[in-house]
Amino acid sequence: MSSTPKVAWIGLGIMGSPMSEHLIKAGYDVTGYTLEPEKLERLAAAGGHAAAGVAEAVRDADVIITMVPASPQVEAIAYGPDGILENARAGALLIDMSSITPQTSVDLARNAAEKGIRVLDAPVSGGEAGAVEAVLSIMVGGPGEVFEEARPILEILGRTIVLCGPHGAGQTVKAANQLIVAVNIQACAEAVVFLEKSGVDLEAALEVLNGGLAGSTVLTRKMNNFLKRDFAPGFRIDLHHKDMGIVTDAARNVGAALPVGAVVAQLVASLRAQGDGGLDHSALLRSVERLSGSE
Numbered sequence: 435m436s437s438t439p440k441v442a443w444i445g446l447g448i449m450g451s452p453m454s455e456h457l458i459k460a461g462y463d464v465t466g467y468t469l470e471p472e473k474l475e476r477l478a479a480a481g482g483h484a485a486a487g488v489a490e491a492v493r494d495a496d497v498i499i500t501m502v503p504a505s506p507q508v509e510a511i512a513y514g515p516d517g518i519l520e521n522a523r524a525g526a527l528l529i530d531m532s533s534i535t536p537q538t539s540v541d542l543a544r545n546a547a548e549k550g551i552r553v554l555d556a557p558v559s560g561g562e563a564g565a566v567e568a569v570l571s572i573m574v575g576g577p578g579e580v581f582e583e584a585r586p587i588l589e590i591l592g593r594t595i596v597l598c599g600p601h602g603a604g605q606t607v608k609a610a611n612q613l614i615v616a617v618n619i620q621a622c623a624e625a626v627v628f629l630e631k632s633g634v635d636l637e638a639a640l641e642v643l644n645g646g647l648a649g650s651t652v653l654t655r656k657m658n659n660f661l662k663r664d665f666a667p668g669f670r671i672d673l674h675h676k677d678m679g680i681v682t683d684a685a686r687n688v689g690a691a692l693p694v695g696a697v698v699a700q701l702v703a704s705l706r707a708q709g710d711g712g713l714d715h716s717a718l719l720r721s722v723e724r725l726s727g728s729e
Contacts, residue, residue, distance in 0.1 A: 438462055439496030441587070444488055444511055444518070445532070446473040448667065449558070449565040450501035453531075453591050455480045456568050460590045467491040489521040497587060498528045504676050505534040512542055524550030529584055531572075533557045533612070533673070535680050536602035539575060543601040552580050555601060557608035558592060559615070562668035563655060569593040573611070575604035609684055612677035616698045616715070618652040623719040626660050627726050637661055659716035671718075672711040675702050 438461055443454040446468035454477060458464050464482040467490070468474060474484035485491035488511050492498050498518055502508055508530060512518045518528060528551055530539065539555035546553045554576035564570040570592035574581055581597045588595045598607045625648075629639045640660070644653045659665060678699035685692045705711075705721045713720075723729070 437586075439527075439587075440494055441465070442467075442485075442491040442495035442498045442522075443477075443482075443501070444468070444491060444498065445501035445507075446470070446477060447501065447503075448562050448669075451476055452562075452566045453501065453568075453570075454482060454499075456590050457587065458482050462587075465491050465495065487516060488518060489516045492518050492522045492526070495522065495526060497584070498522055498526060499531060499587075500528070501531045503532065503673060505538040508532050508534050508538060508542065513545070519546055519549050519551060522549070522551055526551050527580065527584060528553045529556050529587070530554070531556050531558055533608050533677055533680070534605060536575075536605040536609070536684060539605045540602040543576065552577075553601065554580055554584055555604040556584070556588065557604055559608065559611045560592070561655065564592075571611075572596070573598050573604045573607040575599055575601050575606075605680075606684065609677065609681035612674065613681045613692065613695045615652055616674060616678060616702060616718075617694055618650055619656065619715055619718050620698045620701060620722075622650075622653055622656065622660065623716075623722045626719055627722045627728065631726065631728075656714075656716040659714060660719055663719075665710075665713040665717040665720070667712060667714045669715050670711065671702060671706050671713055671715055674715045675699075675706050675711065678702050 441457055441462050441464045443464055443466040446466055451473055454464055454466055458481045465485050466477045466482055467485040467488055478484050528546055543553040554574055556572050556574045558570040558572050560570040568591055571594040572588050572592040574597045598604050629636050640657050682692060682699055701721055710717050710720060
């Protein structure tokens with residue numbers, strides 16, 4: 435593979451668009467495809483190339499990066515006559531950065547190997563801000579030598595890049611990440627309501643809390659969301675609902691108890707059922723407010 439391989443990027447959403455643009459700025463030739471025409475226009479304006487479909491995007495690519503919402507979408511773009519496996523060249527490297535079930539990643543790697551295509555599962559954490567700032571945490575599953583080959587690209591997209599184990603390991607670690615994030619947001623939301631009902635200056639309280647043991651990346655990233663009640667999606671409740679399903683199912687399969695996680699998964703599901711699925715996951719605050727009788 436050359437020092438600047440040709441890249442196909444499938445999925446140009448909230449995170450995929452800025453991530454693909456980082457590669458363009460770094461000198462990579464990027465061809466992209468997504469379902470939203472305006473996102474293809476954005477890619478072209480940044481210096482990339484817009485493809486008419488998955489097959490066209492991946493045909494001449496050395497590296498294919500996918501960033502789509504869930505397992506069904508990964509399977510839809512990977513399989514079938516117009517999918518990645520039927521149209522990518524043998525020897526290509528497929529890096530799936532979607533957050534999906536570990537088993538989907540294992541199956542994809544096995545099926546891709548039959549076509550001579552190498553695979554890494556490489557889901558990310560950091561949300562929209564992490565994607566824009568190129569400071570994502572990237573948890574990778576797959577062979578070590580393939581990981582090292584992919585490292586130069588991954589280092590453009592993130593700050594913490596770790597090989598976690600074989601195929602599917604990246605997705606397992608991402609599931610644990612989503613468990614921690616959801617529980618952390620829920621705890622922060624409960625603290626916000628408690629503080630406000632107690633008459634405390636919320637901004638001052640969150641500032642001092644974030645400087646001590648209660649501080650966290652979640653609180654740092656979501657503090658303004660809480661203060662301004664700004665729930666524009668950086669990571670939608672719909673997607674976190676999907677991820678909580680992944681972690682609770684995976685935990686059941688290995689016999690791990692998630693007592694707190696199970697409660698938070700239900701709170702996420704409840705918020706989604708109330709019509710807030712398109713909001714940022716910091717909107718868990720709305721659920722606590724409703725339970726507390728607040729507007």
